[in-house]
Amino acid sequence: MAAGFEFNDVATAVWAEFGELTIKSSPARVPSSSLRLDPVDACIDASEEARKLMCRYGENYSPLGMWSIQYRSYVAASGRVIAVGAGFMWQLGTSFAEALTYVVEGDGGADRTERAAWL
Template structure:
């Protein structure tokens, strides 16, 4: 057995062992299935027998198909949001390489969790303009830019602040109003921070995307973190 084959088999075993629990939801499971597919695709050309190579390729294809189905069913977007997302370059089976983001942010103390990985694979690199610019209590006139480095690089204190204020495990997702940093928690909750307030975007990534694009409800200020500041938007 070559060293490359041994390493690829070890990587596949590692990925298989990281199967997320049901409590993490469909997005995390879909991300795991994509990771399994990637490990199988790396392994396939190293296998000695054609039958084994074909089996690995077929299993990888099946894993990707399952992930696409989960993602399609996992995001229950209104038609207007689906059209906006597709115009921006999204599709239900979209899966981008997030390894460079992960490596850069890991060096700054961030730990990528399955929900963040799933969100970034699906939406990473997209600029999502609003379809409704007039929210009930705020002007929704800026896009949601899904760029974790822009949100988190040099701003790890924001993640620590979120832990202190809200608990949990937070990872940068992108930027939104006034270049606020958007973070996602391991449970799926999404907030924006960095301007002296912590704003609620949604209890899941899907909810946050719908809110950022449609402004269909008031923007809620969860915490005021700047000394002397008042809640904004006002309650």
């Protein structure tokens, strides 16, 4: 437990293997994307968002890092990876591997933006 979080096993495993790594999209992906896995930066001011995610979805969401430089990303105990911004949420993948594929390759332009006024 750190910074008010009880980290789930998926987050701990991802950080152990990939912590402080930045994954960037391929040059062909438009718009470009990135995922920075930073266990320290990810926790800054994230406890209230994580609490809201847990209340909404009923599982532990641990901070993962930053998506596309500006959006905090979380990984659920189930492996689902999301990113959040002011009133919006993006489904990056149902697993960490799927989220990496999305960050690097994209998905043909499908819009993954969801309105999340509850955030």
